[in-house]
Amino acid sequence: MTRDVASGGRPDTRVLHRHSHSRLPIAVAGDGPYVIDADGKRYLDASGGAAVSCLGHSDQDVIAAIHRQSAQMPFAHTAFFTNAPMETLADKMVAGAPEGLDRVYFTSGGSEAMEAALKMARQYFVEIGQPERSVFIARRQSYHGNTLGALSVGGNEWRRAPFREIMAESRHVTPCFAYREKDEGESDDDFAARLADELDTEIRAVGPERVIAFVAETVVGATSGAVEPVDGYFRRIREVCDRHGILLILDEIMCGLGRTGSLYAFEQDGVTPDLVTVAKGLAAGYQPIGAVLMSDRIFGAFYEGSGFFQHGHTFMGHATACAAALVVQEKLQAPETIQRVRELGRLLDTGLQERFGNHPHVGDIRGRGFFRGLELVADRTTKAAFEPSARLAARIKAEGMSRGLMCYPAGGTIDGVRGDHILLAPPFILTDEQVGQIVERLGDAVDAAITGVRGGT
Numbered sequence: 001m002t003r004d005v006a007s008g009g010r011p012d013t014r015v016l017h018r019h020s021h022s023r024l025p026i027a028v029a030g031d032g033p034y035v036i037d038a039d040g041k042r043y044l045d046a047s048g049g050a051a052v053s054c055l056g057h058s059d060q061d062v063i064a065a066i067h068r069q070s071a072q073m074p075f076a077h078t079a080f081f082t083n084a085p086m087e088t089l090a091d092k093m094v095a096g097a098p099e100g101l102d103r104v105y106f107t108s109g110g111s112e113a114m115e116a117a118l119k120m121a122r123q124y125f126v127e128i129g130q131p132e133r134s135v136f137i138a139r140r141q142s143y144h145g146n147t148l149g150a151l152s153v154g155g156n157e158w159r160r161a162p163f164r165e166i167m168a169e170s171r172h173v174t175p176c177f178a179y180r181e182k183d184e185g186e187s188d189d190d191f192a193a194r195l196a197d198e199l200d201t202e203i204r205a206v207g208p209e210r211v212i213a214f215v216a217e218t219v220v221g222a223t224s225g226a227v228e229p230v231d232g233y234f235r236r237i238r239e240v241c242d243r244h245g246i247l248l249i250l251d252e253i254m255c256g257l258g259r260t261g262s263l264y265a266f267e268q269d270g271v272t273p274d275l276v277t278v279a280k281g282l283a284a285g286y287q288p289i290g291a292v293l294m295s296d297r298i299f300g301a302f303y304e305g306s307g308f309f310q311h312g313h314t315f316m317g318h319a320t321a322c323a324a325a326l327v328v329q330e331k332l333q334a335p336e337t338i339q340r341v342r343e344l345g346r347l348l349d350t351g352l353q354e355r356f357g358n359h360p361h362v363g364d365i366r367g368r369g370f371f372r373g374l375e376l377v378a379d380r381t382t383k384a385a386f387e388p389s390a391r392l393a394a395r396i397k398a399e400g401m402s403r404g405l406m407c408y409p410a411g412g413t414i415d416g417v418r419g420d421h422i423l424l425a426p427p428f429i430l431t432d433e434q435v436g437q438i439v440e441r442l443g444d445a446v447d448a449a450i451t452g453v454r455g456g457t
Contacts, residue, residue, distance in 0.1 A: 157412075
């Protein structure tokens with residue numbers, strides 16, 4: 001079932017959808033890893049929506065927690081009260097985080113979490129007497145959210161273009177994108193060193209006394225498709241940040257909370273950030289919530305200084321959202337859950353390598369755990385992309401949906417305009433058989449989409 005197009009060619013919906021020309025099926029139910037539309041068609045969710053639904057769409061424990069909390073006390077504004085679910089959730093998150101991340105600030109989603117982290121970093125330096133620090137450095141082809149602050153540090157030019165004139169100042173350096181940015185014959189260690197040197201040079205060009213933080217996705221999500229860093233990259237970046245007294249902010253809104261095979265993706269990189277943002281897997285889509293975890297260094301500056309973080313949103317620390325997230329985090333912190341993600345991730349990677357490893361139009365298969373990406377190319381040898389006008393990503397999405405598969409294709413992989421990739425981030429509750437079904441349906445969808453491009457249809 002889709003909304004009909006009204007007279008004059010405009011859809012009859014009163015909603016301004018993501019694309020105003022969209023005619024979307026209506027989702028009416030969830031069943032484990034499946035979303036069901038109003039016509040009864042079942043879609044195997046190979047992307048978790050947007051890396052959100054890590055426990056699928058019908059977890060009865062989470063649903064029961066929402067019912068209990070909403071019946072008891074759904075919301076109390078945090079200017080007047082704290083609430084038990086928020087306090088317990090914060091304790092649970094700190095207990096599961098690496099040593100050094102001691103406090104939590106809750107938001108209603110990922111963009112809000114990034115906005116809060118940026119303002120927190122800026123106010124930290126104001127509190128310690130360094131108000132001249134005003135510049136963030138991030139990476140090209142990054143995405144950190146759609147609020148103006150988050151968009152300012154983001155490096156995706158397509159998203160930034162309409163709003164560039166009203167953004168805050170930020171600088172962008174080369175991403176740790178080995179398939180596209182590593183020189184021929186360059187080792188991973190030399191690549192990591194070159195990128196760290198580039199950051200150091202950029203900090204010196206801006207003036208170390210003016211830089212607030214370096215901001216990065218630990219494993220890049222939407223803009224490039226599960227681009228993991230080479231070994232040693234973040235350790236070198238941490239050294240550069242410490243050398244100049246700037247903060248390290250890691251964005252794990254997509255890749256965090258078990259998605260890559262460890263609770264936090266940065267645990268695999270041997271670093272701990274000063275601030276880390278999480279959201280999508282925090283309540284697994286059952287309620288909207290995000291969070292910033294911070295070091296005692298950050299918290300201490302506020303506590304010993306003004307005592308007041310000059311920020312806030314009405315629904316932060318929402319009791320019902322926190323109650324849902326608490327059950328989700330209890331499940332995600334169970335050792336068997338992370339172990340299952342690792343096993344499923346290896347199974348998915350094996351399937352993708354077998355199906356696409358020699359595919360003439362798949363240039364790279366990458367990622368960690370249950371966070372995997374495929375980059376599509378017109379020519380494997382030259383790595384040349386398909387023309388943007390072919391709209392290959394949109395074709396793959398449509399072909400997938402027609403086969404009952406939800407995946408997350410996107411364009412602009414290389415520079416915001418050129419290139420196509422597919423992001424996979426399935427629920428952690430899949431069976432081995434369902435992993436195989438994802439690979440099979442995705443293979444058919446990719447081949448059909450490319451045939452359409454080649455045939456001009």
